[in-house]
Amino acid sequence: MEINFAQLQAELIAGDLGFLEQERKSYIKKFWIGFFSCFGLLLMVLGTWLVSGSRNFIPFAIAGGLILIIGLVFMIVRHQRFYKKFKAQFKGKVVPAIVKFVDERLDYDPNRSLMTEYTESRIFTQRYDRHRAEDTISGKFESTDFAFGEIHTEYKTVSTDSKGNRQEHWHTIFKGMLFASDFHKNFHGETMVDIDTMERYLGKLGRKFQQWNPSRPGNLVKLENPEFEKKFAVYSTDEQECRYILTPSMMERLLEMSKRINFKIAISFRNNQVYIAVFNNMDLFEPAVFGSLLKEEDYRIIINMMKLMTGIIEDLNLNTRIWTKE
Amino acid sequence: MLLIIILVAALVLVPLIAVIVIKNGLVAKENQVENAFASVDVMLKKRFDLIPQLTSCVSGYMTHEKELLEKLTALRSGSRDTEALAQSNHELKNQFSQFLIKAEAYPDLKASDQFMMLQRSMNEMEEQLAASRRTYNMSIEIFNNAVLQFPSSVIAKRNNMTKKEYLKFND
Numbered sequence: 001m002e003i004n005f006a007q008l009q010a011e012l013i014a015g016d017l018g019f020l021e022q023e024r025k026s027y028i029k030k031f032w033i034g035f036f037s038c039f040g041l042l043l044m045v046l047g048t049w050l051v052s053g054s055r056n057f058i059p060f061a062i063a064g065g066l067i068l069i070i071g072l073v074f075m076i077v078r079h080q081r082f083y084k085k086f087k088a089q090f091k092g093k094v095v096p097a098i099v100k101f102v103d104e105r106l107d108y109d110p111n112r113s114l115m116t117e118y119t120e121s122r123i124f125t126q127r128y129d130r131h132r133a134e135d136t137i138s139g140k141f142e143s144t145d146f147a148f149g150e151i152h153t154e155y156k157t158v159s160t161d162s163k164g165n166r167q168e169h170w171h172t173i174f175k176g177m178l179f180a181s182d183f184h185k186n187f188h189g190e191t192m193v194d195i196d197t198m199e200r201y202l203g204k205l206g207r208k209f210q211q212w213n214p215s216r217p218g219n220l221v222k223l224e225n226p227e228f229e230k231k232f233a234v235y236s237t238d239e240q241e242c243r244y245i246l247t248p249s250m251m252e253r254l255l256e257m258s259k260r261i262n263f264k265i266a267i268s269f270r271n272n273q274v275y276i277a278v279f280n281n282m283d284l285f286e287p288a289v290f291g292s293l294l295k296e297e298d299y300r301i302i303i304n305m306m307k308l309m310t311g312i313i314e315d316l317n318l319n320t321r322i323w324t325k326e
Numbered sequence: 327m328l329l330i331i332i333l334v335a336a337l338v339l340v341p342l343i344a345v346i347v348i349k350n351g352l353v354a355k356e357n358q359v360e361n362a363f364a365s366v367d368v369m370l371k372k373r374f375d376l377i378p379q380l381t382s383c384v385s386g387y388m389t390h391e392k393e394l395l396e397k398l399t400a401l402r403s404g405s406r407d408t409e410a411l412a413q414s415n416h417e418l419k420n421q422f423s424q425f426l427i428k429a430e431a432y433p434d435l436k437a438s439d440q441f442m443m444l445q446r447s448m449n450e451m452e453e454q455l456a457a458s459r460r461t462y463n464m465s466i467e468i469f470n471n472a473v474l475q476f477p478s479s480v481i482a483k484r485n486n487m488t489k490k491e492y493l494k495f496n497d
Contacts, residue, residue, distance in 0.1 A: 240362075240461045243461055244454055
């Protein structure tokens with residue numbers, strides 16, 4: 001179904017978005033008033049010093065510093081308070097409306113995290129030291145339960161410079177959307193599908209290296225579809241089961257899906273579920289304070305991503321239940 | 327002197343180790359083919375075992391299916407010839423599609439849970455069989471490449487290892 005953005009925008013503006021946009025504009029006005037008041041006071045202090053002809057700048061510098069610090073603290077506290085409320089309203093009212101507009105069967109929960117699914121998928125073997133997981137959309141299309149949500153995981157490294165100063169560095173493991181769904185067939189082992197970079201750049205030598213990948217289960221499996229082989233590297237604990245999952249038509253479907261998604265993806269088949277990690281590096285559901293809430297482009301990106309995610313059910317034919325799994 | 331001994335040892339040992347490694351690789355690949363074939367066989371038998379259940383589910387009014395069962399029993403000969411397997415598979419599929427066409431005439435039968443479950447199981451078996459056949463053919467490809475490519479082709483020839491046939495089903 002094609003999305004009518006004009007209709008969506010009209011509905012959103014008539015609903016809570018119009019009110020939120022007014023609140024945002026009013027806050028921005030207050031923000032700039034605060035900013036210029038601070039700036040004006042600083043100018044006044046400077047002007048007074050210049051007019052007075054005093055050689056002692058220290059009292060003026062102290063007064064200027066105080067104005068700067070108090071002004072800054074006040075603005076930060078006010079911004080944080082406003083943003084918390086603004087974000088809660090945006091996620092509580094606007095996003096659910098967009099989600100329902102895309103498909104009535106979808107539910108949005110800004111606080112639900114898919115970290116259990118993240119761990120269960122075993123796509124990421126690097127231990128994470130901090131994470132942020134939120135904005136989950138779930139639903140059931142016919143027989144298939146699914147959910148997708150935003151996840152950002154990072155690990156920490158510590159370095160010490162020549163002066164003995166300890167520095168922490170944070171490195172992203174995954175920032176994007178994780179999709180988890182029932183698979184339409186029963187299976188017992190583990191099958192992982194990674195984007196193939198080694199073989200693409202190093203040819204047969206790359207394939208040799210891939211065989212020794214300790215972060216992946218089982219063995220590297222060679223499949224019959226040359227295009228699929230070129231794009232993906234497949235590891236499985238059971239070669240035959242891997243082919244039971246990755247049928248010729250499923251390989252074609254995965255290729256088509258990866259072309260459509262157009263981001264790096266990694267797929268795992270475990271516990272009768274399929275997990276797809278989409279490395280889109282986006283924060284889709286965060287409202288912008290300093291930009292308009294009515295920009296069509298922002299909604300287009302959110303909706304397109306949602307359609308890509310829900311489209312996976314159809315892309316992978318997950319509702320076809322002609323096998324023993326009901 | 328020591329250098330000469332090391333050189334001579336290397337000249338003898340390196341080819342010897344290479345031959346052992348290649349020979350072991352070929353044997354492993356051949357075993358892989360055997361193993362994959364055994365899986366195809368298991369799947370064929372499992373699928374075959376489903377047929378009597380399916381026909382017993384409809385017994386009483388489809389005498390034609392009893393004849394089919396007899397035919398299928400004859401096909402289940404445990405042949406290791408790929409062409410014979412392909413032929414029996416083709417016949418089974420033909421008979422089974424005819425069976426399904428006939429079942430269309432009995433809506434009560436088609437709607438019964440048992441029949442539906444058996445049909446799902448049959449589909450499952452078809453997928454499993456296709457997967458095992460693909461695994462078998464891939465192991466054949468890997469083995470055949472080893473048998474035909476130098477230098478393993480030399481060792482394969484000395485050990486009477488020859489190119490194997492793919493398993494082709496008319497799906």
